[in-house]
Amino acid sequence: MEIVLRSNNIWKGSHFLLFGLKGLSIDNNLISLEELKDMDTSKIYISLDKNIFNDDLSFLEQALLFLNDFKVRGIFFYDLAVLSLSKKLKIDIPLIWNQNFLVTNYRTCNYYKKEGVKGAVISSEITIDEIVNISRNIDMDLFVNIFGFQLMAVSKRLLLSSYFDYVNESNEDIYHYMSEKTGRYGVIENDYGTKFISKDIFNGIRYINRLKDAGIKYIILDDYGIDKDIFDNVLECFNLAINSSTDDELLELERKINCLVPTSLGFFDKKTIYKVK
Amino acid sequence: MxxxxxxxxxxxxxxxxxxxxxxxxxxxxxxxxxxxxxxxxxxxxxxxxxxxxxxxxxxxxxxxxxxxxxxxxxxxxxxxxxxxxxxxxxxxxxxxxxxxxxxxxxxxxxxxxxxxxxxxxxxxxxxxxxxxxxxxxxxxxxxxxxxxxxxxxxxxxxxxxxxxxxxxxxxxxxxxxxxxxxxxxxxxxxxxxxxxxxxxxxxxxxxxxxxxxxxxxxxxxxxxxxxxxxxxxxxxxxxxxxxxxxxxxxxxxxxxxxxxxxxxxxxxxxxxxxxxxxxxxxxxxxxxxxxxxxxxQYYIGREEVSNKDFLGIVISYDEDNKMIVLEQRNYFKIGDKVNIFTPSLKEYNFVIDKIYDEEGNLLECARHPKQIVKIPYSEKIEVSSMMRVNFL
Known part of the structure; x- marks a missing residue:
């Protein structure tokens, strides 16, 4: 099992790194094509997870050719335009299907495998049992978000700017909190719109062995919104966890992390419902 | 098309x-x-x-x-x-x-x-x-x-x-x-x-x-x-x-x-x-x-009100007595200005002159949801036409 870090603070080490590409990603940790030139790209995944509009297509084409030349380890994609253009341009970089909330069953993973996609990032809103079931029924690299605040929604609307415009207040911050009775959730605005972030830090360390047993190859840790010192300790815990920890040891590591920062099990142990009548 | x-x-x-x-x-x-x-x-x-x-x-x-x-x-x-x-x-x-x-x-x-x-x-x-x-x-x-x-x-x-x-x-x-x-x-x-x-x-x-x-x-x-x-x-x-x-x-x-x-x-x-x-x-x-x-966008002060314009749906037309037979959906009364719009895009505007119940009793108003009432009108109205408040 390998760790993939979604971080702007940790640029070295034995882990894989995941960056959003400036101009084509809604990620918090962005990198430009220029910056990529000086890096060991064999360890770098690039996320192209913006909803692509016609105006983006020419830069997308340029970026795909660049990433191909610089041989990044893989491309995480949201919009089908990335898949389509990659085929047309005969891009030789593994594509990773990362449609956030849509990666919820093995049959659709298999559909994308037939389309030439090499991996998929499992949705964070399904249970550990469902993840295991998906993994056992497919033959592609699976990535599981294992630690960090989770993305809840993406809007094209500038929902902070328009609010501050409405209340006639100036605003320089891109990060705010919206609260209601269930808690306090992050709101982040950038040029492409607004993202909503979970109230809790998700931490699935106790399930590492189940994921390993199910054949999951990659886990993703995201440090956004977490103090660097705390995240360094968390990363150390996960390094221990992926190297032959017993289930009891995993629970101990979970306790250790929770002493640093409160975390939750997210949807790993909680099924969502959809019929309320 | x-x-x-x-x-x-x-x-x-x-x-x-x-x-x-x-x-x-x-x-x-x-x-x-x-x-x-x-x-x-x-x-x-x-x-x-x-x-x-x-x-x-x-x-x-x-x-x-x-x-x-x-x-x-x-x-x-x-x-x-x-x-x-x-x-x-x-x-x-x-x-x-x-x-x-x-x-x-x-x-x-x-x-x-x-x-x-x-x-x-x-x-x-x-x-x-x-x-x-x-x-x-x-x-x-x-x-x-x-x-x-x-x-x-x-x-x-x-x-x-x-x-x-x-x-x-x-x-x-x-x-x-x-x-x-x-x-x-x-x-x-x-x-x-x-x-x-x-x-x-x-x-x-x-x-x-x-x-x-x-x-x-x-x-x-x-x-x-x-x-x-x-x-x-x-x-x-x-x-x-x-x-x-x-x-x-x-x-x-x-x-x-x-x-x-x-x-x-x-x-x-x-x-x-x-x-x-x-x-x-x-x-x-x-x-x-x-x-x-x-x-x-919507901010504070928005009004999301339920609409009370829909007064009833035409279920038949009594040709003998020249009356619209209507199933009531919202309150209306004698003197109200109403509009009927039909599936064939016709419209009729008039003032409610009389309202009868199914037994032929004269009513002041139609107050009960799904109540069947009759309203005199000289022209035949299509079934499934809708009567609403005339707000135009």
Whole structure:
């Protein structure tokens, strides 16, 4: 099992790194094509997870050719335009299907495998049992978000700017909190719109062995919104966890992390419902 | 001719939508559909809906637009075969596993790709066409400029949302409901968290809202037709028959007016007044103009009021006594100014002179929901016409 870090603070080490590409990603940790030139790209995944509009297509084409030349380890994609253009341009970089909330069953993973996609990032809103079931029924690299605040929604609307415009207040911050009775959730605005972030830090360390047993190859840790010192300790815990920890040891590591920062099990142990009548 | 596509939450609404001028309706079955909490159609009702649609030379589409979890797939193949047997005109899907299942099993069903897939560019449209998708429902975030460009560059059959509620976020790219309420938005459980109000940073007096106004592209009908859009879609499978009748008749009027060279500012103004009145929220043309701003959003002080304009539905006409037989829906009384609009787009304006109950007793008012009352009127009125407050 390998760790993939979604971080702007940790640029070295034995882990894989995941960056959003400036101009084509809604990620918090962005990198430009220029910056990529000086890096060991064999360890770098690039996320192209913006909803692509016609105006983006020419830069997308340029970026795909660049990433191909610089041989990044893989491309995480949201919009089908990335898949389509990659085929047309005969891009030789593994594509990773990362449609956030849509990666919820093995049959659709298999559909994308037939389309030439090499991996998929499992949705964070399904249970550990469902993840295991998906993994056992497919033959592609699976990535599981294992630690960090989770993305809840993406809007094209500038929902902070328009609010501050409405209340006639100036605003320089891109990060705010919206609260209601269930808690306090992050709101982040950038040029492409607004993202909503979970109230809790998700931490699935106790399930590492189940994921390993199910054949999951990659886990993703995201440090956004977490103090660097705390995240360094968390990363150390996960390094221990992926190297032959017993289930009891995993629970101990979970306790250790929770002493640093409160975390939750997210949807790993909680099924969502959809019929309320 | 552009298609006017209506939602239908049940058989009654379906019949009303067709009667009032919809060319096609989209419905959901008891499973696999994103409005899990609408009444939806049983298999027998889907058969009947097909029969009704095709007897009127109309089309019927069935939504299979959830994002599947593995446990949800059970029964899907049988359901697809059933829909093929019913001869539905298309299925609207968002999860590619449905496309795969249809094609691998040689099921003869036309496939439309749902707006849940957030298709926003011509490259994605080309990809979907290459996979055998015959129509793509574009994301509501696509501008007029891009809609035109996509159609010109791809020649695809494109469906565009014309009217109704908007999601704040990209369709399919929002699980606020999952995190706030445990209800899965991509499997039909959306709790509409984007309609909640919040505190921003716990230090502002004015509450934070991310709610949007509704979409209304009535004024843009000529542009939409001229850019080659194949289908214009109304949102709202959970809306009432009055809403369906009103909205469909307004858009039928506008579309027909375009083709008859009678799309005048006066007509548009009248239809906009009716559409604004039937909605419980304000509207704008949203992303059609390009980008949205604070004018397309709702903040505090918004009024989402239920509409009391719908007074009753005509269930028959008593030709012997020259009386409209009406099933009451909201309170009205003698002296009220009313308007009746009909499936054939006729309108009648008059003042209620007398109201009788079924036994012929004279009433001062009609106060009971579903009460059958009779109103004298000299001209024969079509069955299924609707009587509303005359606000024009």
């Amino acid at each position: 552009v298609e006017l596509l209506s939602p239908a939450g049940d058989l009654e609404k379906l019949k009303i939508a067709y009667l009032y001028g919809a060319d096609a309706c989209y419905i959901g079955g008891k499973n696999f559909s994103l409005r899990a909490n609408a009444s939806n159609f049983s298999n027998d009702e889907i058969k009947e809906a097909c029969r009704v649609a095709h007897s009127l030379n109309k089309r019927l589409y069935v939504t299979i637009n959830i994002v599947f979890h593995d446990d949800d797939v059970e029964g899907l193949l049988e359901y697809l075969c059933f829909l093929e047997d019913c001869d539905v005109d298309a299925v609207i899907v968002s999860d590619p596993l449905v496309i795969d299942m249809i094609q691998e099993n040689n099921i003869n069903l036309e496939i439309h790709f749902s707006t849940q897939g957030s298709t926003t560019n011509k490259e994605s449209v080309k990809y979907l066409m290459s996979k055998g998708i015959s129509r793509i429902v574009l994301a509501r975030e696509v501008s007029a400029y891009d809609i035109r460009n996509i159609i010109e560059e791809t020649g695809a059959s494109i469906e565009v949302f014309l009217h109704g509620a908007m999601c704040t976020c990209y369709s399919g790219r929002c699980v606020l409901s999952n995190y706030f309420t445990g209800r899965d938005s991509n499997r039909g459980g959306c709790a509409q968290v984007c309609r909640f109000v919040f505190d921003l940073d716990k230090k502002r007096d004015i509450q934070y809202s991310i709610a949007t106004k509704d979409l209304n592209l009535g004024k843009e009908i000529p542009k939409l037709i001229e850019m080659g859009v194949s289908s214009l879609k109304i949102e709202g499978r959970m809306r009432s028959i009055y809403y369906i009748a009103t909205v469909i008749s307004c858009y039928r009027n506008l579309i027909d007016a375009y083709y008859n060279n009678s799309f005048t500012p006066t007509l548009v103004k009248k239809m906009m007044t009716i559409l604004d009145r039937v909605a419980n929220r304000e509207s704008s043309n949203q992303y059609f103009k390009g980008n949205v701003n604070s004018d397309d």
